[in-house]
Amino acid sequence: MKVSQVRKYYSDKISELKKHNQLYFEKSSPEISDSKYDKIKKEVTELEKKYSFLKNLSSPTMSVGYSPSKNFTKFTHRVKMLSLSNAFDLNDLENFEKKIFNYLNNKVDIEYSVEPKIDGISASLTYKNGLLVMGTSRGDGSTGEVITENLKTINDIPHKIANKDFPKDIDIRGEVFIEKDDFNKLKNNFANPRNAASGSLRQKNPLETKKIPLNFIAYTYGYFKSDKIKKQSDFLSSLKKWGFKTNDHNKVLKTIKDLENFHKKFENDRYDLKYDVDGLVYKINSLDLQNRLGFTANSPRWAIAHKFSADSAFSTIKDINIQVGRTGALTPVARIKPVNIGGVVVSNATLHNEDEIFRKDIRIGDTVKIERAGDVIPHVILVDLKKRNKNSQKYIFPNTCPSCGSETIKEFNKTTKKYDAVRRCINEGFECEKIAIEKIKHFISKDAMNIDGLGKKVIENFWNLGFIRFPQDIYNLDYKKISDLEGWGNLSVSNLKYSIDQSKKVSLDKFLYAIGIRHIGIENAKLLAEYVKSIKTFISFVNKKKLNEFLNIDGIGDTQINSLKKFFTNKSNYNVITELSSILNISDLKLNKDGKLLNNTFMITGKLSNMSRAEAKSLIEENSGSVVSSVNKKLKYLIIGEKPTNRKVQQAKELGIKILSQKEWLNLLN
Numbered sequence: 001m002k003v004s005q006v007r008k009y010y011s012d013k014i015s016e017l018k019k020h021n022q023l024y025f026e027k028s029s030p031e032i033s034d035s036k037y038d039k040i041k042k043e044v045t046e047l048e049k050k051y052s053f054l055k056n057l058s059s060p061t062m063s064v065g066y067s068p069s070k071n072f073t074k075f076t077h078r079v080k081m082l083s084l085s086n087a088f089d090l091n092d093l094e095n096f097e098k099k100i101f102n103y104l105n106n107k108v109d110i111e112y113s114v115e116p117k118i119d120g121i122s123a124s125l126t127y128k129n130g131l132l133v134m135g136t137s138r139g140d141g142s143t144g145e146v147i148t149e150n151l152k153t154i155n156d157i158p159h160k161i162a163n164k165d166f167p168k169d170i171d172i173r174g175e176v177f178i179e180k181d182d183f184n185k186l187k188n189n190f191a192n193p194r195n196a197a198s199g200s201l202r203q204k205n206p207l208e209t210k211k212i213p214l215n216f217i218a219y220t221y222g223y224f225k226s227d228k229i230k231k232q233s234d235f236l237s238s239l240k241k242w243g244f245k246t247n248d249h250n251k252v253l254k255t256i257k258d259l260e261n262f263h264k265k266f267e268n269d270r271y272d273l274k275y276d277v278d279g280l281v282y283k284i285n286s287l288d289l290q291n292r293l294g295f296t297a298n299s300p301r302w303a304i305a306h307k308f309s310a311d312s313a314f315s316t317i318k319d320i321n322i323q324v325g326r327t328g329a330l331t332p333v334a335r336i337k338p339v340n341i342g343g344v345v346v347s348n349a350t351l352h353n354e355d356e357i358f359r360k361d362i363r364i365g366d367t368v369k370i371e372r373a374g375d376v377i378p379h380v381i382l383v384d385l386k387k388r389n390k391n392s393q394k395y396i397f398p399n400t401c402p403s404c405g406s407e408t409i410k411e412f413n414k415t416t417k418k419y420d421a422v423r424r425c426i427n428e429g430f431e432c433e434k435i436a437i438e439k440i441k442h443f444i445s446k447d448a449m450n451i452d453g454l455g456k457k458v459i460e461n462f463w464n465l466g467f468i469r470f471p472q473d474i475y476n477l478d479y480k481k482i483s484d485l486e487g488w489g490n491l492s493v494s495n496l497k498y499s500i501d502q503s504k505k506v507s508l509d510k511f512l513y514a515i516g517i518r519h520i521g522i523e524n525a526k527l528l529a530e531y532v533k534s535i536k537t538f539i540s541f542v543n544k545k546k547l548n549e550f551l552n553i554d555g556i557g558d559t560q561i562n563s564l565k566k567f568f569t570n571k572s573n574y575n576v577i578t579e580l581s582s583i584l585n586i587s588d589l590k591l592n593k594d595g596k597l598l599n600n601t602f603m604i605t606g607k608l609s610n611m612s613r614a615e616a617k618s619l620i621e622e623n624s625g626s627v628v629s630s631v632n633k634k635l636k637y638l639i640i641g642e643k644p645t646n647r648k649v650q651q652a653k654e655l656g657i658k659i660l661s662q663k664e665w666l667n668l669l670n
Contacts, residue, residue, distance in 0.1 A: 002354055002408050002423020003053070004401060004435070005332050007325015009350050010047050010054045011438050012333075013377045015456045016040055018446065036344040036372060038278065038307055042086060043350065043377030050352070051422055053327060053518050072137075072145035072202070078171060079222040081122060081138040082298055084281060084305040093256050093282075096304045100284070103293060103301060105612040112259060113232035113283045114251050115219055116266070117305050119276040120177030121197045123151060124222055128169050130161045137201065140446070141298065149206040151176070156216035158243045166242050171222030174244070176201060179274045182213040193276055215275070218244035231285045252285055259306065267308050279307040294618060297523060312371040313346075314384065315339040317364055320351065320395055324403045324434035326442050327518045328425035332357060332397070334368070334380060341372050349378040354397040354410075355421040363392045401425035403434035429572035430470060437463050439516045443471040447522060448514035449503045453496040461485075470572070471515070472579045474500060505585045508535055515577055519563040527553050530626065535586040539578060542568050552634070554603075554617065554627040595624025596669055601634055602627050605648045606641030608662050623669060631655065639665045 017040055020032060048054045087093050101107045124144065126134040135151035136144035151157055154176065176197050178186075183193040190196035200212035218239045220232075229235050233252050240246050249266070253259055263280055270277050284290055284302040293301040315336040323331045332351040339346055349370050351357050360383060362368065367387040368380045401408055407426050410419040430436040441459050444451040454462075454474070462468045465485075467477060477500070483493045506514070509529035513522050520528070531553050532538040541547060547564050550556045567573050602620050604613055604627070616639070617627045628635055631651040638652040638659045652659055660668075 002322070002330025002397065003411070003420060004324040004328040004408065004423065004425040005322050005330025006047070006051050006353050006422040007054065007327045007329025007331060008323025008434065008438065009325070009331025009333055009352070010044065010051070010329070011325045011441065012323060013040060013044050013047070013350070015441065016377070017044065019456075032344050038086065039310065039372035040377050042088065043379060045086070047352075051329070053329070072147060074139075074143050075134070075136050075146050076143050077124065077136070077141075077222060080141050080295075081124060081144065081173065081222065082141050082295060082300060084303055085299045087304050087306045088310070090256070090260055093259060093304070093306065097256055100293065100301065103612050103614055104289075104610070105608060105615070106610045108289070110289065111252055111254050111285045113236070113285045114253050114259065114262060115281045115283070116247050116249050116277045117279040117281045118175045118177050118217060118247070119194050119278045120175040121194065121201055123147075123174060123176050123201070123216070125151065125157060125172045125174075126170075127161065127166070127172065130166055132157070132159045145202070147201055150201050150203060150209040153206055153210040154214045154216050156245050161242050163242050165238070167224060167226060170224045172218050172239070172244065173220045173222055174216050174218035176214055176216050177275050178212065178214060180276065181274070186212070216245065217247055219246070230287055232283050232287065232290070233285055235287070263306050270308070279305050281305050292615065310371050311341045312369055312381065313339045313341045314367055314369055315346075317362070317366050317368055320364055322398060322402045324401060324425060324432065324438070326435060326438035326516055328401075328427060328432070328435055330354075330398070330401070330408060330423045330425065334362070336368070336370065339370065341370060341378065344372070346370060346372065346378045349380050351380060353421045354423050357395055357397065361394070363388070363395050365389050365392050397423065401427070401432060404432035406432065428566060429570035430576075431572065436469065440468060440471055442516045443514050444474065448510060449506060451503045452499040453492070454499070470576055472576060472583060475504070475583050504583065505587065507587050508532075508538075511535065511580070511584065511586050512538070515573075515580070517563060517567045519560050524556060524560055527555050529588070533588055535581045539581065542574070552628050552630050552632065554629040556629075593624060595622065597623040597625030600625045601636045602639055602665075603629070603631060603635055603637075603648070604639045604641065606644035608641040611662075619669065631657065637665070
């Protein structure tokens with residue numbers, strides 16, 4: 001598959017996820033089942049693993065949930081309510097454990113707390129001095145909705161806890177759900193049990209919520225400080241002692257093989273449960289190890305959700321369309337005869353890339369097996385060759401962009417010494433219509449400029465009407481013309497204008513992500529923002545052709561530098577960023593200024609003891625320090641482990657840079 005096709009397919013999947021997130025989290029009216037949703041998520045994450053250039057802040061690897069509704073008061077969680085990464089097979093579980101050992105730089109003895117993953121709605125309960133003072137939804141993971149009175153209608157949730165051991169200040173987290181028998185009495189009003197739970201919790205009148213038989217099972221905490229509880233399993237026992245319901249199927253297991261065996265048994269037994277479950281959650285049982293492992297951008301390193309089996313069905317490919325993504329990737333999509341897979345009617349399936357079509361010899365007219373594993377995007381597993389028409393012909397992948405007619409190429413990867421599987425349109429800027437539209441969609445997405453009211457369809461409509469050609473056009477829209485369009489009333493136009501005006505104030509890292517530079521995801525955008533401090537300095541680096549200086553940033557390499565250079569050789573890209581910089585109020589990235597390592601730069605050479613470089617870097621950044629990738633005058637401390645690079649040590653000595661052992665560095669952190 002060409003690069004542009006991959007990007008297009010990926011972009012479509014992200015848009016699909018955003019649509020269903022909004023339907024589920026904001027409107028409480030989901031259109032697909034949980035398993036279907038999980039399959040879409042899985043396909044997105046698999047695409048990102050397969051194609052490193054794919055990044056989107058609305059991806060499940062970068063975001064959680066959906067923006068809180070305007071109908072409820074917003075509340076910023078003291079500790080984020082992040083989603084879990086997913087595992088679908090033994091290989092995923094082994095990789096999960098391997099990453100843990102790599103991060104800790106040590107193969108420690110671990111055990112897992114195993115808990116059923118109930119298919120419901122996450123909620124957080126704040127107790128102070130034994131009283132329930134606030135209840136919130138998960139929202140987007142950072143900010144939720146205050147739904148205290150609705151949650152108080154659930155009998156499983158204690159309003160007051162008198163136990164002497166109960167913490168004075170704690171956030172108890174758990175799942176709100178409806179049992180199957182209760183749902184059967186309500187099924188004419190809701191699509192599925194989770195919809196019923198979600199819709200009930202988001203009623204403006206708590207008396208309406210009280211009519212629904214909601215349940216609550218507690219499983220973890222958010223904000224909580226204690227030296228007494230050392231294990232997740234102990235915390236679950238404490239929850240029960242404090243008066244909360246916990247799951248009867250919780251257990252502690254030791255090995256990956258134990259997890260796999262229990263998963264197989266539980267998957268067969270799950271249909272006998274009173275409630276819906278869509279997998280099992282495995283957590284490192286030691287809370288000390290959980291604290292060490294910490295979090296990625298959107299999920300804990302110490303936990304994973306092991307989903308249940310995929311659904312599949314056979315259908316016929318009616319046509320193959322090529323979609324062009326934001327970075328020019330050409331993604332082939334099979335238009336299939338509609339087929340029901342796991343309760344969802346599927347009419348499209350991704351073919352991933354040109355190489356995938358060639359490897360599986362997929363042709364128009366073929367009967368193929370479509371799988372929706374873990375609710376990710378449906379994809380073609382295999383071709384039923386026995387049913388192939390004798391006159392069928394091999395599919396010839398286009399060598400030109402179906403949008404602009406430009407040449408398409410496969411880039412050579414210097415690391416793998418192979419050509420990429422993805423074919424791309426050579427256009428970098430806004431000259432290719434499909435690329436331009438996808439760039440604008442990315443610009444307004446939740447994790448970028450986050451402009452409510454400018455969804456995928458609206459952008460396409462505004463493009464067709466000639467309202468938008470570049471991102472900056474969003475800030476010069478003619479609202480009078482929009483109000484004259486069908487479906488646009490005074491209120492919706494007013495809300496759109498408000499969202500656009502609100503987006504004018506944006507942090508530097510979000511802006512750098514929003515302009516859509518290939519290989520510059522949210523994390524790399526943060527690294528660049530921390531380094532340049534301001535948009536003025538960033539543009540100066542571009543103008544003075546000093547982009548190679550970014551190689552000094554730990555985490556930024558040749559791939560990112562080459563992508564930046566290529567991006568800014570296109571005049572339209574340069575004009576977009578300069579014009580937007582004059583329209584928007586782009587603020588510096590807010591950094592932690594209370595850490596013990598503030599204003600200090602570090603570099604690590606050699607192998608650290610019982611700690612990976614990733615964990616060391618995380619510790620430095622958590623304490624307001626920064627990590628650089630080369631020895632220069634800006635470096636303050638060189639941390640040396642076992643077998644350090646002699647050249648780096650010598651350079652540090654020559655420049656008068658202080659050299660620290662691992663122990664001396666840790667002493668700086670007490």
